[in-house]
Every structure is written in C-alpha cells, then in structure tokens.
Amino acid sequence: MKKKMSKIALGLGLCVALVACSKDSGTVVVPVSAITVSNLAADTVTGIGVDGRPQSAGTTTYYSLVDNKVIASADAATVKWDVAFTATKILVNSGTSGPGLGGAFVFKGLFDDLKTIPADSLFATDNSNASSFAIPWGSGKGWYTYDGLTTLVNPIAGRVLVIRTATGKFAKIEILNYYKGGVTLSSTASDSDKLTKQRYYTFRYAYQPNGTKTF
Amino acid sequence: MKKTLSLLLILGLSQGANLFAQTRFAKDTLEASGDSVVVTATRTERKLSNLTVPVTIINAKTIQQNGSLRLTDILKEQTGLNLTSGFGAGIQLQGLNPDYTIILINGEPLVGRTAGVLDLNRIALGNIKKIEIVKGPSSSLYGSEAMAGVINIITDAAMGAPLTLGFRYGTYNTVDVNLETKLNTKQLQYQGFYNTYSTDGYSIRPNSNSRVTTPIDRYSTTQQLKWDLSSKTNFVLNTRFTQEKIQNEIAVANNGITIYSIGKEDIKDVNLSATLNHRFSKKLKTSVRAYSTTYDAVQNLLTINGLPYRDVLNHNFKRIENQTDWDVSKNLQAVIGFGAVWEGVKSSRYDSEKVRKQNEIQYAFTQWEWKASNKFTLIGGVRFDQNTQFASAYSPKLSMLYKLNGQHQFRFSVGQGFKAPDFRQLFLDFTNAAAGSYSVFGSAQAQQVIAKLDALGQIGNLFPNYYLLKALKPEYSNGFHFTWDWKVNTRSAISVQLFRNDIKNLIESQQVGTYISGAQIYSYLNIGRAFTTGIELEGQHKLNTNWTLSGGYQFLLTGDKDQIAEIKSGTVYTKNSQGYSRLMKLNEYVGLPNTSKHKLQVKLNYNSPKGYYLNARAIYRSRWAVNNNNGNEVFDNGDVFASGYIAFNSAAGKTFKNGLGIQVGIDNISNYIDAANLPNLPGRTFYTSFKYQFQNNKNK
Numbered sequence: 001m002k003k004k005m006s007k008i009a010l011g012l013g014l015c016v017a018l019v020a021c022s023k024d025s026g027t028v029v030v031p032v033s034a035i036t037v038s039n040l041a042a043d044t045v046t047g048i049g050v051d052g053r054p055q056s057a058g059t060t061t062y063y064s065l066v067d068n069k070v071i072a073s074a075d076a077a078t079v080k081w082d083v084a085f086t087a088t089k090i091l092v093n094s095g096t097s098g099p100g101l102g103g104a105f106v107f108k109g110l111f112d113d114l115k116t117i118p119a120d121s122l123f124a125t126d127n128s129n130a131s132s133f134a135i136p137w138g139s140g141k142g143w144y145t146y147d148g149l150t151t152l153v154n155p156i157a158g159r160v161l162v163i164r165t166a167t168g169k170f171a172k173i174e175i176l177n178y179y180k181g182g183v184t185l186s187s188t189a190s191d192s193d194k195l196t197k198q199r200y201y202t203f204r205y206a207y208q209p210n211g212t213k214t215f
Numbered sequence: 216m217k218k219t220l221s222l223l224l225i226l227g228l229s230q231g232a233n234l235f236a237q238t239r240f241a242k243d244t245l246e247a248s249g250d251s252v253v254v255t256a257t258r259t260e261r262k263l264s265n266l267t268v269p270v271t272i273i274n275a276k277t278i279q280q281n282g283s284l285r286l287t288d289i290l291k292e293q294t295g296l297n298l299t300s301g302f303g304a305g306i307q308l309q310g311l312n313p314d315y316t317i318i319l320i321n322g323e324p325l326v327g328r329t330a331g332v333l334d335l336n337r338i339a340l341g342n343i344k345k346i347e348i349v350k351g352p353s354s355s356l357y358g359s360e361a362m363a364g365v366i367n368i369i370t371d372a373a374m375g376a377p378l379t380l381g382f383r384y385g386t387y388n389t390v391d392v393n394l395e396t397k398l399n400t401k402q403l404q405y406q407g408f409y410n411t412y413s414t415d416g417y418s419i420r421p422n423s424n425s426r427v428t429t430p431i432d433r434y435s436t437t438q439q440l441k442w443d444l445s446s447k448t449n450f451v452l453n454t455r456f457t458q459e460k461i462q463n464e465i466a467v468a469n470n471g472i473t474i475y476s477i478g479k480e481d482i483k484d485v486n487l488s489a490t491l492n493h494r495f496s497k498k499l500k501t502s503v504r505a506y507s508t509t510y511d512a513v514q515n516l517l518t519i520n521g522l523p524y525r526d527v528l529n530h531n532f533k534r535i536e537n538q539t540d541w542d543v544s545k546n547l548q549a550v551i552g553f554g555a556v557w558e559g560v561k562s563s564r565y566d567s568e569k570v571r572k573q574n575e576i577q578y579a580f581t582q583w584e585w586k587a588s589n590k591f592t593l594i595g596g597v598r599f600d601q602n603t604q605f606a607s608a609y610s611p612k613l614s615m616l617y618k619l620n621g622q623h624q625f626r627f628s629v630g631q632g633f634k635a636p637d638f639r640q641l642f643l644d645f646t647n648a649a650a651g652s653y654s655v656f657g658s659a660q661a662q663q664v665i666a667k668l669d670a671l672g673q674i675g676n677l678f679p680n681y682y683l684l685k686a687l688k689p690e691y692s693n694g695f696h697f698t699w700d701w702k703v704n705t706r707s708a709i710s711v712q713l714f715r716n717d718i719k720n721l722i723e724s725q726q727v728g729t730y731i732s733g734a735q736i737y738s739y740l741n742i743g744r745a746f747t748t749g750i751e752l753e754g755q756h757k758l759n760t761n762w763t764l765s766g767g768y769q770f771l772l773t774g775d776k777d778q779i780a781e782i783k784s785g786t787v788y789t790k791n792s793q794g795y796s797r798l799m800k801l802n803e804y805v806g807l808p809n810t811s812k813h814k815l816q817v818k819l820n821y822n823s824p825k826g827y828y829l830n831a832r833a834i835y836r837s838r839w840a841v842n843n844n845n846g847n848e849v850f851d852n853g854d855v856f857a858s859g860y861i862a863f864n865s866a867a868g869k870t871f872k873n874g875l876g877i878q879v880g881i882d883n884i885s886n887y888i889d890a891a892n893l894p895n896l897p898g899r900t901f902y903t904s905f906k907y908q909f910q911n912n913k914n915k
Contacts, residue, residue, distance in 0.1 A: 110788065110796055132733065145846040149891075150855065156846025157796045158788025176794025187842060187855050188891065202794060 032206045032215050034111070035068055038182055040201040042085035054195055060086040065163065065171045065207045079166035083173070087199055088144055088153060090135045093166035094125035097133075100166025102126075104134035106142055107160040111174040111204065114160050117213035123164045135161055143175045150187040151194055153178045163205075171207040172215060178202075255319070255347040255367040257582065257594065258356050258550055259540055267594050267614035268628045269698045269712055271348040275371070278340050280820075280828050282866040282880040282902065284383070284391055284412065286338035286346075286368065287895065292816055292834055292864075293348065294767030295751050299809060300894050303334025309350060309714055310747030310773045310810045311363035315634055315692070317353075319367040321453055323488050324360070326532045326558075327510025331637065337457055337484060339435050341381060341393040342408035344371040351714065352632025352694040355596040355612035358578055362632035362692045363716065370437060370453075371406055374399065376874065376908035383878075385902030389414040393906075404441040410434070417897050429478075432460045448493045455486040463516075482512040498542040506534045527563040529571075530638075532556065546586045550596075553579040560638040564645045566660075572642045576602040592616040600633075604641055604659065606688045608633045626698040636687040640722050640739040653735040655724060658687050661738035665728060673730055680740060681727040688741050692718040706757040715748040744776035745807060766817040773806035778849045789853050790845045803851040805840050811859070813837040826870040835861045841892055857892035861885070874908035 042061045045054040062071040062081035071081040079100040084091040093100030103123030107114055124134040139146035143161060144153050161173040179185055182202040185193055206215050251263045251272050263270060273289055283289040287304045290296050297307040305313025314331030317324055318338075325333055346368050353361040374397070381393035391412045398405040412433040435457035442450045463478035486508040494500040509531040516524040536554030543549055556576040561568055582596035593615045601607040612630030619625065642657040644664065656664050662684050668674050698712045721743025728736045749771040756764045781787050782801050789799040814836050821829040842855035863885055868878030879902070886899040 108786075110798070138733070140846070145843070147842055147844065150842055150844075152844065154844040154846055155790070155794065157790045157799075158847065159796070174794075174796060176790075182794065184844065187844075204795075 032208050034204045034206045036176070036202070036204045037063075037068070038202045039180060040070070040085060040203075042199045042201055043087050044199045045195045048195065056087070056199075058086075060084045060091070065165055065173075065205055066167070066169075066209070082165040082171065083163060085201055088146075088178070089133065089137045090143065090161065091126055092134045092163060094134065094164075095127050097126040098166065101164060101168040102134070102166050103164035105162050106135060107162050107172070108158055109160060110158060111160050111172065111206075114162070114172055115215055117162055117170060117172075119213070121162065123162075144178065151191075152184060152187065153198060154184060165207070169207070169209060169211050170213050170215075171205055173203050173205040176202045176204060251345070253347055254322070254369070255349050255365055256353075257584070258322075258538065258552075259548070264624070265592065265616065267592055267616040267626050268353075269350045269626060269696055271350070273346040273348070275344055278343060278346075279876075280822075280830055280866060280868070280878075281832070281864070282878060282882070282904070283340055286335040286340060289340065289346065290335065290366070292818075292832060294753050294816065295350065295749075295769040295771075295814065296348075297809075297811065297814060297836060298895055299332065300892070302329040302332040304336050304895050305332035306335060306366070307809065308348075308363040308366075309716065309749065309751075309769075310771045310807065311692075311716060311718075312809075314637075315360065315363040315632075315690075317357055317360035317365050319357075319365065320455065320486065321369060321488070322367060323453075323486065323504075323506045323508070323534075324357075324532070325484075325486070325510075326508055326530045327482075327484060327512065327528070328530075328637065329512075329528065330639070337433075337435075337459065337482075338368060339393075339410040339412065339433070339457075341391075341410050342371050342395055342406065342437060344369050350712075351628055351696040352610070352612065352630040352692055352716070354608070354610035354632040355598045355630055356580060356582065358576070358598060358600050358610070359608070359633060359635040359689065362634045362690070362694075362718075370408070370439060371395075374404075376910065378909040379906065381904065381906040383902055383904035386900035387415045387417050387897065389900075389902070391904075402443045404439075406437075406439045408437045410436070429461055429463045434458045447495075448491070451488075451490040451492070453486070453488045453490075455484075457484040458482065459484075476516055478514065478516045480512065480514045483510070485509050499539070501537065501539040504534075504536045504538075506532075506536075508532050525563060527561070527568050529561040530559075531571075532558045548584045548586075550580075550582040550584075552581070553577075560642070562638070562642075564639070565642045565657075566644040566664075572638055574602055574604040574638075576600055590618045600635075602635070605636045605686055608635070608689045608691075622702045624700045626696070626700075628694075628696045630694055632692045632694060633689040635689050636722055636739070640687060652730070652732065653737065654730075655737045658684055658739045661727065665736065668730075674736075675729040675731045675733065677728040678726060680725045680738075683740060684727065684738055687722060687739060688720050690718060690720045690722055690741070692716045708755050710751075710753045712751040712753075713749075714751070716746060718743075718745045718747075721745060742777075745774065746776060747771065747773045747807070747810070761821050761823050763820045763822075764818070765820065766815070768816075769814045771810060771812055771814070773810045774804065775807060775849075779804065782849065787847055787849050788845075789847060789851050799847065799849065799851055803853075805850045805852060805854070808840045808842075808850055811837045811839045813859075826872070827867075828869070829865075829867040831863070831865045833861055833863050835859065839892075857889060860887050860889065860893070862887055862896065868904075874910050876904075876906035876908075878902075878904045878906075880904075 040061060043056045043059045045056050047055045049055045062073060062076060062084045064071050064080055065082040077099060079093060082093055091097040092102035092104045094102035103125050105121060105123055126133050136142040143159050144155050146153050155175040163171040163173060165171055177184060178198060180197040180200040185197060208215055252260050253263050253266060253270050254260055256266045256268050256270050271293060278289050281289060287298055290306050291298045295309050299305040299307050299313055306316060308316045318333055349365040351364060353365045357365055377397050379395040383391040394409040396407045414431055416429040437455040440452040444450060459482040461480040488506040490502055490504045492502040512528045514526040534554055534556045538552035541549045559571040559573045561571045565572060578598060578600040580598035582594060584594045586592050595613050597611045599609050610631050610633055614628035617625045640657055641659040643655050646652060646654040665674060694716045696714045698710060701709045703709060720741040722739050722741055723743050724737045725740050726735050727738045749769055751769045753767040758764060782799055782804055785798055787799045788796045790796055816834045818830060818832045837859040838856040840850040840854050841857050843850060844855050845853055862883050864882045866878060866880035868876060870876045882900045883896060884899060888898050
C-alpha cells in the first residue's frame with residue numbers, strides 16, 4: 001500500500017515540489033523544492049536600429065541559483081553567479097564566461113522526470129570564441145525556437161537545462177517564458193510590444209545543495 | 216453521316232488529343248446532353264456517368280455566373296479544395312499541398328513553380344469551356360505531380376459568336392478586359408482570346424512588411440487553330456502567352472523608422488502545342504503532340520539601405536508524345552502512349568544562373584478498359600517514367616464502376632501517384648547571408664559541394680544525414696477512393712466519397728552538417744511519411760424550375776506518420792499555460808499544418824428562362840495550424856492557428872437576347888479579413904461587368 005502511495009506521489013510530481021518520499025531501498029532523498037523566477041530582465045530592447053534590428057545596451061544579467069538572486073555585473077569575474085542571461089543566450093560560469101566550475105547540457109525530457117542526472121552525462125563549458133556555448137545558442141539548438149513569421153521566441157517543450165554551478169554543485173532549469181509577465185504574446189501583437197516585452201525570463205529551477213546529482 | 220462526323224470532330228478537337236470520339240461513346244455524347252463528356256479521367260472521351268474515378272466538372276456558365284476572373288476564384292468554391300497563400304495562390308486538394316496537383320491547359324502541363332506552388336492567378340478564365348478536376352492519384356496517365364489529382368483547363372471550342380467583348384470594373388481599380396474572336400470555315404476553326412487585368416492592389420495592414428496584393432498588370436492571350444486536313448486527319452495548334460508585371464513599394468515602419476524598398480517582378484509564360492490526329496479506321500486512331508513551354512520570372516528588389524536582391528527563375532519544358540486508342544473488341548478498349556520530356560531550369564539560386572540544369576524523361580503508359588456488362592466497367596492502367604536525374608517511377612492504377620440501377624452507382628479506385636524531386640530539391644545552392652549564413656544544397660550536388668568546402672577547411676561537423684545523401688527517389692502516394700452516387704429523384708442527387716492517401720518518401724530538408732562558424736548546412740532527403748483521409752459529401756436539390764440549392768462538405772484528417780509514432784512512444788512534449796512541459800497526448804495532435812478539418816460550401820442559384828440569374832454562395836473553412844509555438848515541431852492544440860471563417864459571395868445579372876450581358880457582384884460581403892493568413896482574400900469588393908456577343912446568324 002505504501003509502495004503504491006509513493007508511486008502515485010511520484011506520478012503526480014509532488015515528490016520534487018512538496019514532500020519527501022522514500023525509495024524502495026530505504027535511502028532518504030533530500031527534498032529540493034522548485035523555485036520559480038519571474039520577469040528576469042535580460043538585456044531588454046531599448047530601440048530599433050536603421051537596419052531594422054532591435055538595439056539594446058548589451059548587458060548580461062548574472063544569477064545565483066544558490067542564493068536565488070541577481071548578482072551585480074561587477075561580480076562577473078567571480079564564482080558568485082551560476083547562470084547568466086543576455087537576450088536568448090544563456091551562459092554558465094565556466095570557460096570564456098567566468099572563472100567557476102560551471103557546465104551544462106540540455107536534457108530532453110520533463111523537469112519532474114529528471115530525478116537523477118545520469119552518471120555518464122557530459123557537461124560542456126562555454127567557449128564563445130568558436131560560438132559554442134554549454135547551452136547551445138540559436139533557434140532550435142538549445143532551449144528555444146525563433147519563429148520568423150511571428151517574430152516570437154518560444155521555449156521548446158521538454159527541454160531541461162542541467163547546470164553545474166560555479167562551485168560544482170548541480171541544478172536543473174526549465175525556461176517557462178521569454179516575455180514580460182510570463183505570457184507569450186499573441187502572434188498578432190503589435191511590433192512594438194513584440195520588441196519591448198521580450199527578454200524577460202520566467203523559469204523554474206531546482207538546486208541540490210548537497211553536491212549529489214539527485215533532485 | 217458526314218455531318219455527324221464533322222460535329223464529332225469539333226467536339227473531339229477541343230481536347231486536342233482526343234478527337235474522333237469512338238462511335239459508340241460519341242452516340243452517348245450526342246444523345247445525353249445533360250451528361251457531360253470528360254476527357255481528363257481516362258485520356259479518352261467518356262461520359263461523366265461512365266467514369267470509374269471521381270471527377271468534378273465546372274462549366275463555363277458556372278464560371279461566368281459566379282463572376283470568376285482567375286482560376287483561383289472558382290477553385291476555392293469547390294468541395295475539398297482550399298487555397299494556399301505562400302509563393303502565390305496554390306491549391307490544396309484533399310489535404311495535399313499544391314506540389315501534388317498537376318495543372319494542365321488542354322492536356323498540357325503548366326510549369327514555373329516556386330517552392331512547389333504554381334500561382335493559379337496566372338490563369339484567366341474568360342475563354343474557358345470547362346474545368347475538369349480528377350481526384351486521386353493519376354500518375355498512371357500523367358506522370359509526376361498527378362499525385363493528389365489533376366486539374367485540366369479546357370478552352371472554348373471554336374463554335375460560337377464571332378466576336379465577344381467583355382469589360383469589368385471593380386474595387387481597387389480592378390479592370391479586366393476580354394476580347395474573344397472566332398472564325399469558322401468548313402476546314403478551319405480559329406479562336407483568339409485576349410485578356411488584360413490590372414489592379415491597384417490592396418494593403419489590409421498598412422505600414423507592415425506583409426505585402427498583400429500589390430499593383431499588378433497581367434496580359435494574356437491564347438490562340439487556337441484547328442484545321443481539318445481530310446476527313447480522317449486534322450491538326451490543332453494552341454498558343455498561350457501571359458505576362459505579369461508586379462510593382463511593390465514596400466515601406467516597413469518600426470518604432471518610427473521606416474525602411475523603403477522597391478520590388479519589381481516580371482513574369483512571362485509561353486506555351487505552344489501542336490497536335491496531329493489521324494484515324495486509321497473505326498477502331499484505331501492516333502495522335503502525335505508536340506509541346507513546348509517556358510516560364511521566365513525575374514524579381515528585383517532594391518532596398519534603400521541594403522544590398523539589391525535579384526532572383527531569376529527560367530524553366531523550360533519540351534515534350535513529344537504519341538497516343539493510340541484502339542478498340543480491341545466491343546468491350547475492350549486500349550490506350551497506349553509513350554513520350555519524352557526535355558526539361559531545364561536556370562536560377563539565381565543554383566550555383567550559376569547561366570547554366571541550365573537538365574533532366575530528360577522517357578515514359579510509356581497503357582490503359583485497358585473492359586466493359587464487362589452494362590453494369591460493370593473495369594479499368595487498369597500503368598505508366599513507367601525513366602529519367603536521368605532521379606530514380607525511375609512505376610505508377611499502376613485500377614478502377615471500377617458498378618451501376619447497381621438507375622439510382623445508385625459505385626466507383627472504386629486504387630492507384631499509385633508520384634511526384635518527382637523538383638529542380639530545387641536537386642540543385643539548390645543557396646546561402647542566406649541575411650539570416651545566419653545557413654546554406655541549402657540540392658541533393659544532387661550536396662556531397663560534392665560540401666566535400667569541396669571541407670577541403671577548404673570550412674566545414675565544422677558532418678551529421679549522420681550527410682552520409683545518407685543519395686539520389687532522391689520520387690515521393691509516392693497510394694490513393695484509395697470510393698464514391699457512391701445516389702440519384703434520389705429527378706430533383707435531387709447526393710454523392711458520398713471516401714478517400715485516403717498514404718504518402719511515403721516525402722522529401723524534406725534536413726540538416727546535414729555545420730560550417731566552422733556553426734551555421735547550418737541543409738540538404739534534402741526522402742524521409743517523411745504522411746496520410747490524408749476523409750469524406751466528401753456533395754448534394755444538389757432543384758427547388759423548382761428556377762431555383763437550385765447545392766453544396767459540398769469535406770471532413771479531413773491528416774497526419775505525419777513519423778510524428779504520430781513519436782507521440783505514441785512518449786517522446787513529444789508540449790507546454791501548459793504556465794510554461795511547464797508535459798507529455799503530449801495523441802488526441803492533441805492536429806495533423807499537418809494548413810489543413811482544415813471542415814470545409815463547407817453552399818450555393819443558392821436562380822436562373823430564369825428570360826436570362827436573369829442570381830447566386831449566393833457561402834464558403835466556410837475551419838481553423839488550420841500555421842505556426843508551432845512550443846518548439847516540438849508537431850502541431851497540437853497549443854500552437855498558432857488561423858481562425859475558421861466564412862466568406863459570402865453573390866452575383867446577379869441578365870443575359871439579353873441581343874447578346875448583351877450585364878452583371879453585378881459582391882465578394883466577401885461580410886468583409887472578413889485575416890491579413891496574415893489569408894492574403895488572397897481582400898475585404899469586401901464590388902464589381903460590375905458588361906459583355907457583348909456579336910451575333911452570328913449561322914450558328915443560331
């Protein structure tokens with residue numbers, strides 16, 4: 001009966017968010033709760049250039065998954081941040097992006113289904129010189145698709161960004177939305193809305209502070 | 216008898232190849248004036264009620280009374296047909312894209328497709344006698360492209376008024392002028408047709424880059440000459456020339472900054488065909504047809520703050536063909552044909568716009584019709600196409616008709632259709648400098664080009680797909696059609712049709728590698744599998760001598776079989792309203808994009824013996840998926856849809872005994888507009904037209 005109950009709980013995905021469950025083996029899984037971050041501005045658009053492309057200040061928003069807060073860009077060269085956002089590009093604190101132990105890969109599946117990072121997973125690091133990032137950048141390559149007809153950015157369903165933090169611990173992120181207020185604009189929204197309301201990340205993440213690969 | 220024969224000649228000649236209708240069938244033709252003669256379904260003249268496959272006929276009167284000017288106008292009001300709007304106005308038949316329907320004029324194919332779409336606005340309707348639409352794979356007779364069906368536009372035969380003038384004026388300064396002349400002597404029949412069409416165009420959404428319809432000038436002329444060399448031999452010459460000039464002045468305003476560009480398109484389309492028909496005996500006749508067509512399109516785009524852009528497409532197609540019709544016995548008739556095609560394309564999107572890419576096709580076909588009894592007819596046919604650029608194709612078809620009694624008849628057909636890889640899929644050499652410098656290479660030279668780039672150190676990665684590149688196979692479809700016609704009584708008729716098309720070897724663009732820079736490289740592979748299936752219902756009811764109510768409905772289901780397999784295997788995800796991903800369920804899948812589940816049209820028609828007519832038409836199309844917005848590449852309920860809509864059209868007029876005809880009409884009465892998804896549907900438009908036929912006493 002108990003076994004059945006826990007299966008139901010797993011099935012509902014409650015395990016991650018709310019309660020600790022016991023595995024059949026009896027080892028205790030430390031609960032990590034999912035946190036949602038809303039409307040995180042990432043180099044928002046300030047205008048439009050003569051070439052018709054959006055203009056912005058070119059800033060990067062640094063974020064600490066450990067402390068769930070924005071880190072000042074003055075600390076970009078420290079291990080205080082884990083992930084950083086600039087328009088559609090997501091960086092991890094590694095390689096050309098920062099001095100940390102960061103790394104990442106894109107997992108195909110559901111956020112709640114990723115309970116343990118497979119042991120043989122390969123974490124890539126940022127190497128912007130060859131245009132390659134741990135989280136591949138570009139439409140259809142990493143976490144989003146860009147639709148040239150509607151000019152909207154949509155997160156790809158079933159993508160989890162598995163993150164190794166600046167200090168070598170593990171977290172998982174699901175990008176929920178790219179627009180202000182967490183709602184993708186309608187395809188018929190005005191061009192000015194499409195420009196000014198983009199680059200606001202809403203995402204949920206779970207961070208495992210104990211250093212294991214289990215959430 | 217001789218008089219009968221020359222009348223037969225005239226009837227037969229309009230289809231070029233199929234003169235000298237066989238005596239037995241010709242008798243049917245003459246006696247049963249209400250039962251139209253169809254040529255497209257079997258490449259021989261057959262009464263509509265004797266066909267084994269589903270055919271729709273649109274006659275000149277319907278076209279004229281509906282106020283249709285261009286081919287698109289009339290096709291969009293047919294059951295199971297929908298207009299598509301990318302790269303010109305194409306037609307989707309039973310859920311299959313415009314690529315898969317062959318468009319013929321007097322039996323000869325039109326060329327000049329952009330991304331698979333042949334812009335049907337190129338075709339003026341002023342001199343058309345009828346349009347025949349055959350649904351279901353017809354490659355067994357027509358070869359490539361006849362996968363979803365065949366649309367054959369048949370121009371007017373030579374009998375009629377010696378001179379007809381037509382003028383129409385409508386909203387957006389749309390002016391259409393027609394001139395038709397006919398000349399009949401004992402041995403010669405001539406028809407000349409001239410049409411000019413011009414419009415100021417319209418912009419539903421100002422200050423946007425979504426170009427709707429822009430100022431267009433179109434000119435077209437067709438000439439048809441038939442010459443009876445003897446009682447057994449005749450010669451038919453058809454020419455057609457169309458020219459289209461489009462001018463765009465595009466102003467894109469974004470946050471106060473406006474970018475101006477000027478676009479000019481110049482399109483020319485020339486068709487030339489010559490046919491020699493000879494009857495050896497009552498049982499044997501043959502025809503030799505030579506056909507040449509060229510489509511030439513030049514597009515220049517000048518942007519004030521950007522590089523000039525030039526796009527050139529020149530497609531030529533030459534064909535010679537022989538067809539022999541042989542009455543083997545009273546109940547067995549054979550058609551045997553063979554031919555050769557020389558086809559070439561020059562395009563600025565290939566490696567050099569100066570070098571013409573060539574393909575040659577040799578083909579042979581045969582069809583055997585066995586009339587087992589008065590109730591049962593069976594037709595078997597097969598065609599083989601061999602060519603130099605891709606794998607050869609074999610297209611069999613079997614169809615049958617069973618007449619249960621005077622009220623009920625059943626048709627069943629099963630056949631294989633194919634579409635050859637087009638020149639773009641074979642030879643494209645295109646790098647988009649504006650959007651990330653990705654490249655697309657046609658499969659015929661992708662490996663060569665990429666190997667060359669690799670030797671120069673430009674290639675980053677090669678994907679497994681690269682090693683799978685090989686000669687493309689044609690796309691194949693297996694089609695199944697079942698039709699039940701029920702003549703309920705003298706005033707009502709119903710027809711029910713079930714259809715299914717299974718398509719394999721779909722050619723899709725796939726990433727085969729990357730440049731060092733990370734930019735993608737694409738080519739084409741045979742990978743997709745899809746299906747379309749559904750029901751079509753058509754009905755007609757004569758309310759009284761003057762009023763008729765008719766309608767048609769199509770229920771359509773479509774799907775990508777590989778995607779369905781992925782959904783079933785639990786590897787396709789979608790997002791809920793909060794943005795959380797979850798597994799997608801099969802019942803959320805909506806099928807192929809741009810396909811609508813429901814299409815309905817209803818028409819109320821009034822025709823009085825005094826020449827007055829009035830019609831009111833409503834056309835409904837349910838929503839269709841246009842964009843994927845959750846990155847899963849599969850269309851589900853959460854994606855972007857174009858809303859379903861209804862368009863109401865109406866026209867009224869009178870034809871006077873002295874040859875004058877007047878007409879007024881309104882299209883899109885409710886002013887339904889969807890600029891993004893229906894650029895071919897302008898707002899409410901009014902028009903009025905005048906037509907005058909100079910009477911010819913000899914022809915009553």
